[in-house]
Amino acid sequence: MATTLIPGGTGLIGRHAAKLLCERGHTVRILSRRARPDVPLLHRLRIEYVQGDVRDPASLAPAFAGCDAAVLSQQFQNFPVENPKRNETFDAVDRAGTEHCVAAARQAGVRRLVYISGIALGNPNPSHPGIRAKLAAEQAVLGSCISSIALRVNVVYAADDKYFPRLVRAARWSPFVPIPGAGTARCAPVHVDDVARAIAHAIERSTISGVVNVCGPDEVTWKELLLAVAQVNAAGQRKIPVHIPQLLLLLAGWIGERLPTPALSRDAVIFATQFDQSCRNGISCTEAFGFQPIGLREGLRIAFGGGEL
Ligand SMILES: NC(=O)c1ccc[n+]([C@@H]2O[C@H](COP(=O)([O-])OP(=O)(O)OC[C@H]3O[C@@H](n4cnc5c(N)ncnc54)[C@H](OP(=O)(O)O)[C@@H]3O)[C@@H](O)[C@H]2O)c1
DSSP states (O other): OOEEEEETTTSHHHHHHHHHHHHTTOEEEEEESSSSOOOGGGTTSOEEEEEOOTTOGGGHHHHHTTOSEEEEOOOOTTTTSOBGGGTBSIIIIIIIHHHHHHHHHHHHTOOEEEEEEEGGGGSOOOOOHHHHHHHHHHHHHHTSSSEEEEEEEOOEEOTTOSSHHHHHHHHHHOSEEEEETTOOOEEOOEEHHHHHHHHHHHHHOTTOOEEEEEOOSOOEEHHHHHHHHHHTTSTTOOOEEEEEOHHHHHHHHHHHHTSSSOSOOHHHHHHHHHOOBOOOSSBOHHHHHSOOOOOHHHHHHHHHTTSOO
16 A cells, blocks of 8 residues: 655644544554654554654655655644744745655655645635745645645644634633634634545545645634534533634734744734635535535534543
8 A cells, every 4th residue: 555654644634644544554654853753543553753844855855755645734833823933934834844845755756745735725815924835835736746636624623633622621611712803704614534534535536636625514603613612511501702802812912922932923813813714715525525524513522522521
């Protein structure tokens, strides 16, 4: 079976893709900045880890050697809050890192590239370094002369993501749900298993190329999403939205940017409050791969409804 390299394979999307690809008989290699990453989801699986950094082209050649395919799923540490002093930025990791991966893949004779992109690229959005970097990364992959596909993924939720499980836990004892800004920006959240499924199809069906959207079937506002997540294990308790004004968040972002280790940034606030992540243009998973991602209500029940978070 084909060997697939996953830069970012220890991350949320990457590790679920690695697990599914292994289960489908693929050989999986993960590129990580760490020598010995510990990824509980992958403990029982035969996975090879290679140490490297997408910002360091020299570290990529050994990782790509002998691979048939690659899933580019890296994201800079502390996303979406950039830290330019440590070169943890959209430009360094999303754009330049992807360009370095494409060069290494070409050198190694890789035959299939899957780039994990974002749905916001398909919509009119504020000028933002994340959009610029991801557009350039998509262009590097799709223009690489290697058979390739960009998956524009919507907001992902999972039992092991960094954000939503915290909200579910907090909602057990608090009736208040913090909503950044007005909460009116739209999205179509998708369960991580469906993202992994789309990645497996993208690897296995190399005749499909270009851009494919990976979205859930239910479009909601961020306010509706956060309230729905808070409600999952709350036994019918009424939840009260508490809006944190956009101006206050931007001020906190301005201060956060000036800390030695930025805790928040204005760009991160804009990303969280203003990006249109509705699924309007482009080819869907159903059209490209023949499957329909699970609905939000059922997906939230599967991810967070067990009461064990
Ligand atoms: N999660 C979402 O809701 C979502 C939605 C749409 C699109 N996306 C896109 O999907 C991709 C993956 O997102 P994610 O949420 O799975 O990210 P994540 O959980 O934050 O994981 C990112 C991974 O990237 C690796 N990484 C960080 N810096 C690196 C570097 N310099 N070189 C090599 N690897 C590096 C890290 O691995 P190590 O620490 O092991 O090095 C980390 O495990 C991103 O491009 C993101 O923009 C995500």
